[in-house]
Amino acid sequence: MFKNNTHQQSVRLHKTGPQIAQELHACIGCNECLLACPALGESLTIDVLNRETLGGAISRPVAQFARACYQCGACVSPCPVGLHRDAMMMWLKVRLLRTGWEE
Amino acid sequence: MSKQNHVATRIDKAEVVIVGNGIAGLTAAVETRRLEPEKSIVIMTSQSHPTINTPALKQFAISKLTRDQLLAYPAGTERLQRIHVVNTHVEEIHAQEKYLSLSGGRGFGYETLLLATGSSPTGLPKEMPGQDFDGVLTLHRLQDYLDLRRRLNEVEEAVVIGGGAHAVETVMGLLYWGIQVHWLIRSESFLPRTLDRPASDMVLESARRAGAKIYTETEVLGIIGRVGVVAGVVTTQQQMLPCQLVLVCTGTAATTTLAQHCDVPMKHQQGILVDDQLRTSVRDIYAAGDVAALRDPLTGKYATRAQWYAAVLQGRAAAAAIAGSEQIESFGVPWHATRLGEISMLTVGNPLAWPESVVPLTEKRKGSYCRLSLVDDRLVGYLSLGSSQPDSLSIKRIIDEGLSVRDITKELLRGEFDARKFFSGKRSFAVQRMISTGQLPTPLPPMPGIMSGERRSTPRSPEHMLPPVAQRQAERLPAPRQAERPMTPRTEPLVRPFDGNSPIPASSEDPITGRNNRRRIAAQQTLIEETMGSLLPPGDRKADELIVRMPERQFIAPPVPRNKEPGESDTSGNLHPSRSLWHYTDQHPAVKGKGKGNVQK
Secondary structure (H helix, E strand, O other): OOOOOOOHHHHHOOOOHHHHHHHHHHOOOOOHHHHHOOOOOOOOOHHHHHHHHHEOOOOHHHHHHHHHOOOOOOOOOOOOOOOOHHHHHHHHHHHHHHHOOOO | OOHHHHHHHEEEEEEEEEEOOOHHHHHHHHHHHHHOOOOOEEEEEOOOOOOEOHHHHHHHHOOOOOOHHHEOOOOOHHHHOOEEEEEOOEEEEEOOOOEEEEOOOOEEEEEEEEEOOOEEEOOOOOOOOOOOOEOEEEOOOHHHHHHHHHHHHHOOEEEEEOOOHHHHHHHHHHHHOOOEEEEEOOOOOOOOOOOOHHHHHHHHHHHHHHOOEEEOOOOEEEEEEEOOEEEEEEEOOOOEEEOOEEEEOOOEEEOOHHHHOEOOOOOEOOOEEOOOOOEOOEOOEEEOHHHEEEEOOOOOOEEEOOOHHHHHHHHHHHHHHHOOOOOOOOOOOOEEEEEEOOEEEEEEEOOOOOOOOOEEEEEEEOOEEEEEEEEOOEEEEEEEEEOOOOOHHHHHHHHHHOOEOOOOHHHHHHOOOOHHHHHHHHHHHHHHHHHHHOOOOOOOOOOOOOOOOOOOOOOOOHHHHOOHHHHHHHHHOOOOOHHHOOOOOOOOOOEOOOOOOOOOOOOOEOOOOOOEHHHHHHHHHHHHHHHOOOOOOOOOOOHHHOOOOOOOHHHHOOOOOOOOOOOOEOOOOOOOHHHOHHHHHHHOOOOOOOOOOOOOO
16 A cells, blocks of 8 residues: 555654654553663663653753664563654654753 | 531642542643642542552562662652642542541542542452461552562462463563462453453463463362461362462452542442543542543443553543643543563454454464454454564554554554554545645544444544544644633532533533533634634534534644743644654655545545
8 A cells, every 4th residue: 555655764763742652651661671772871760761751851861871772673572562662762862852952 | 517517627628639649640640730830739648659650560570670660750750740649548528518538537628639549459258268368469559569579589389360461460470480380260261351262372371381380260269378377279179289379360440439438429330430531420520540430432331441551541631621621632442452471462442342243353373363353444353462562552543543444454463564654654645635635534434333232422523533633733723721711600510410421412501511512612613713714614513513624725834833831741742843744745745646545445
């Protein structure tokens, strides 16, 4: 049905804001995605990550983590609820750029 | 009690009082604070710890998590949001005079009350011999899991009782610790009301492979102890299973004690009955979370949804209803996604309902199983088991929006469904059609009586009839200001005739909220008219037949700017143009017309 869709690839990583919010609300906080993450440096709790992905100010550890994330997708398959942490991290990266967070 | 007494014992009051600090209660409190910056909000709880991620307790049980990582909201959120948490036990609701009586004889007044008391474990029957021995645990709260973790070193064999998701998760947790597990299931299959036989067999087989001993059609007759401590379990199959630990996972029931202790009768069965705005049958009292029994949009029956995501959604919706917001998310069909050991399980809608009229499609492969329940080309139930989870929320969305799955049946069955592609394509086609023809796609007609006797009586809201994009556009319109509505004095009856989610009455006033539905919808339409440049054709203004006609050009307009509150979520629909859908249409010829196939079926 969607063959020859010119922006197919750009769609892959894209989830809309409401979709990201919905996924964040469904997150049960089991930490499996962070345990699977190869890019996570210092320890981060999922509650802080979720709240800051959703909105508000972005703290230093979360900003560093968002920069470190290279979208490998290792977080997706361990999720017991079937959420896409990669898309959430993408969203966080965009927010980071938008807020002009500087090191 | 005389009136004087009430006044004398009433010490405090708050505008919004929430009973229970589970996820529904705290979410509602935080969301109410966002919507109503000045209201006083109080949470009453008898729980000794802050709100935690209860589903993560099973990860906590196997030490994958520390206690600090269990917090659902960052520490100090309540203080930051000026939400007062009172550690107390609420004994009674006096709905006529609008106050609660707390333990110790205190009173506490409210303007709006939200009951989020959650659920409590069913446990073993009180008369079962030996159910009070040390080592018989009901796993439900944080304390139970702390207790379990302390005991794990002394346990070699354990008995798990129960036939649900909680039981299999517990079994897997114990096996992880190298404990020999005997698993007793009352029925002959696992989750018989949700899973069909092949699915159930698959789950049981995976537990068996992991090392559990499974006893189906077996119940506990009694528990044997030695000097007050568990030593074994006697089953209905005349077996004696030696163990040092008995874990009871026999399900939960909504805590409706407060509904029973309310001076005005509050409707409750297995939970407190609420409508789609989470209002109970008593004025100014709402219910959310595990305790609330909502109507299933497909079956029309009231049932509680004791799941995390449902509780979060209901907390948010309750806050929106309390704040008088017009935009209340709909809950849609039940949705449950979890990991049962190695297997990911997803159930959406009612996979096993209406066997007489539903066409089930199943596909079983090595290590995965999928079942689609279809009525014509629409999905009414989805069940999948496999090593990984499909895009679970998207499947819920397909059912909620009643989209046709004709083109994606194979992908859905194989678990290869790419939701991002599907929805972006869907949306672009819809938009493309709207832009080129100026017409909204016609929504699919309501499903003709898929269940015997009962039919879906609720018309879908006008917003729902719009395609997702137009829906979002409609959401961006500012809601009518609350202050414009007459708030006091309230003259409506204390007990409202509870009719669930019956269609909007044709007569003028909603008996509970005092809101004039027609006026409300008319106002909404006026707003749309204003925003859209009065291009609406003069149409029928009947509430039930509201069709929002939007001119083509306005779809490309940037979102209505609004001032953002500090700390407000910026994912709430007010999208930055650079990542909105419109960006694609500007940059890429993404919605390039294709002769055929781009029409919404």
